[in-house]
Amino acid sequence: MFEERFYREFHQNENMSKIQVTVDESDVLVIIDPVDTHEKLKEIIHGEIKRLRRILNGYIKRVPEFESSLKPLEMQGDNEEIIQRMYKASALAHVGPMACVAGIVSELIAEFLLEKYIGLDNVLVENGGDIYLHSSINRKISIYAGQSPLSNQLSIQIKEKQMPIGICTSAGTVGHSLSFGQADAVVVISKDTALADGVATYIGNITILPADIENSLKTAMAIEGIEGVVIIVGETLGALGEIEFV
Numbered sequence: 001m002f003e004e005r006f007y008r009e010f011h012q013n014e015n016m017s018k019i020q021v022t023v024d025e026s027d028v029l030v031i032i033d034p035v036d037t038h039e040k041l042k043e044i045i046h047g048e049i050k051r052l053r054r055i056l057n058g059y060i061k062r063v064p065e066f067e068s069s070l071k072p073l074e075m076q077g078d079n080e081e082i083i084q085r086m087y088k089a090s091a092l093a094h095v096g097p098m099a100c101v102a103g104i105v106s107e108l109i110a111e112f113l114l115e116k117y118i119g120l121d122n123v124l125v126e127n128g129g130d131i132y133l134h135s136s137i138n139r140k141i142s143i144y145a146g147q148s149p150l151s152n153q154l155s156i157q158i159k160e161k162q163m164p165i166g167i168c169t170s171a172g173t174v175g176h177s178l179s180f181g182q183a184d185a186v187v188v189i190s191k192d193t194a195l196a197d198g199v200a201t202y203i204g205n206i207t208i209l210p211a212d213i214e215n216s217l218k219t220a221m222a223i224e225g226i227e228g229v230v231i232i233v234g235e236t237l238g239a240l241g242e243i244e245f246v
Helices: 004-012 038-062 081-093 097-116 193-206 210-221
Strands: 017-023 026-032 123-127 130-134 139-142 155-158 165-170 185-190 226-233 236-241
Touching: 017 038, 026 038, 026 097, 038 081, 038 097, 081 097, 081 193, 097 123, 097 130, 097 165, 097 193, 130 193, 155 165, 155 185, 165 193, 185 193, 193 210, 193 226, 210 226, 210 236
Parallel strands: none
Antiparallel strands: 017 026, 026 123, 123 130, 130 165, 139 155, 165 185, 185 226, 226 236
């Protein structure tokens, strides 16, 4: 959940291609250096999303609890990368595998495009507010935090040396995703976008009051692979790790 201004600046100021693709529940935005005609690129991205969804849907038919569990599960044999990485991330994040799905889809689509179009400098994939970012320059991201007075007032600088990077957000007061907490925004940064997604959900679940922020920050940063976290509850803000506000 990031301010639209970021997308507008990323897209318009640098003359990049902006592709929006919806496949069932997946609503994916891709901003990328010009590499193909709009329609061809949209068709390529659409095909990759459908492929990933086929894998997920097929696995859920065989293992229904993969979709419904709110806790980590023991992996049941599958050699597909998306399934394995969701199991691994959910175990580290203390959440069910599907809490990591938006993040892993963003990362795998970006990795697919980076492999297909060798030499790309800039690719952003956003899926349900969860971002995978590959860029050759520093980027500034503004945080949307619902009705909090801090919403859209804060920007995080993502440095070129940090990328590629996953940036995921969860909130108990914004959006339709299940959350047991009351945070207006929990932003988590990690090289592993599935992990960032899962940890954002977990920390969002345990953060109810401003008094919870300090413990929630420490809990997030204790998870291996987490580089930074920002939590907003009402007028109260906390941050820990590799976070630089600009």
